[in-house]
Amino acid sequence: xxxxxxxxxxxxxxxxxxxxxxxxxxxxxxxxxxxxxxxxxxxxxxxxxxxxxxxxxxxxxxxxxxxxxxxxxxxxxxxxxxxxxxxxxxxxxxxxxxxxxxxxxxxxxxxxxxxxxxxxxxxxxxxxxxxxxxxxx
Amino acid sequence: xxxxxxxxxxxxxxxxxxxxxxxxxxxxxxxxxxxxxxxxxxxxxxxxxxxxxxxxxxxxxxxxxxxxxxxxxxxxxxxxxxxxxxxxxxxxxxxxxxxxxxxxxxxxxxxxxxxxxxxxxxxxxxxxxxxxxxxxx
Numbered sequence: 001x002x003x004x005x006x007x008x009x010x011x012x013x014x015x016x017x018x019x020x021x022x023x024x025x026x027x028x029x030x031x032x033x034x035x036x037x038x039x040x041x042x043x044x045x046x047x048x049x050x051x052x053x054x055x056x057x058x059x060x061x062x063x064x065x066x067x068x069x070x071x072x073x074x075x076x077x078x079x080x081x082x083x084x085x086x087x088x089x090x091x092x093x094x095x096x097x098x099x100x101x102x103x104x105x106x107x108x109x110x111x112x113x114x115x116x117x118x119x120x121x122x123x124x125x126x127x128x129x130x131x132x133x134x135x136x137x
Numbered sequence: 138x139x140x141x142x143x144x145x146x147x148x149x150x151x152x153x154x155x156x157x158x159x160x161x162x163x164x165x166x167x168x169x170x171x172x173x174x175x176x177x178x179x180x181x182x183x184x185x186x187x188x189x190x191x192x193x194x195x196x197x198x199x200x201x202x203x204x205x206x207x208x209x210x211x212x213x214x215x216x217x218x219x220x221x222x223x224x225x226x227x228x229x230x231x232x233x234x235x236x237x238x239x240x241x242x243x244x245x246x247x248x249x250x251x252x253x254x255x256x257x258x259x260x261x262x263x264x265x266x267x268x269x270x271x272x273x274x
Binding site for chain 1: 154156157158161163164165197200203205212214218264
């Protein structure tokens with residue numbers, strides 16, 4: 001398995017599991033929709049500015065993003081570890097905006113409760129059944 | 138949603154997503170099989186003593202366990218936050234041993250590479266679509 005194939009696998013997944021560290025030093029995990037945009041080792045997610053996750057990442061940028069597929073005979077997972085930024089500038093918000101988002105963000109792309117999470121991966125680990133493969137990015 | 142219903146939901150899931158904190162303070166996430174045994178707020182998982190996760194929990198017991206179901210119209214998730222112990226005593230290892238495990242642990246229930254993770258939940262958060270519900274345990 002090479003890094004290109006791993007990113008192809010990531011691009012096929014519909015759910016991302018986001019890891020953060022809370023104010024007491026405990027890990028937190030939450031499912032999110034797959035990233036809106038993947039550019040090299042950067043991934044962009046949309047979220048609510050008022051969410052718990054945003055507050056955590058403002059305090060501690062350490063993050064991981066995990067993708068997982070459980071097939072009938074094959075279990076594949078990829079963990080990327082890196083840093084998460086909270087972006088509220090107009091350019092970033094327009095970059096990943098989709099028309100249907102106005103159902104959730106009534107004020108549209110400038111809605112203050114809509115923001116962007118940009119994850120930058122630093123390293124990763126790919127799992128398939130009982131084998132691992134570590135990589136740097 | 139009450140805590141009893143949340144634990145019923147947990148008992149129906151086949152996959153658990155385990156959160157830990159690595160030596161550099163980054164969150165880590167990994168999919169595991171559902172807990173073998175759930176007793177009140179304690180959950181027992183089987184794993185390899187030599188695994189990265191075991192090494193992390195020996196250094197830092199802070200943990201979370203996340204369960205998730207993505208239906209056609211409904212997204213449900215439960216995050217439990219608590220502490221993870223690594224158990225290597227015979228009683229704990231026998232407690233959750235299953236016959237088929239000897240395929241993976243050649244030396245059987247006393248195999249030194251087989252151990253038990255016991256998670257004790259302290260608090261939780263249940264998510265369904267866009268609503269949250271926090272609870273203490």
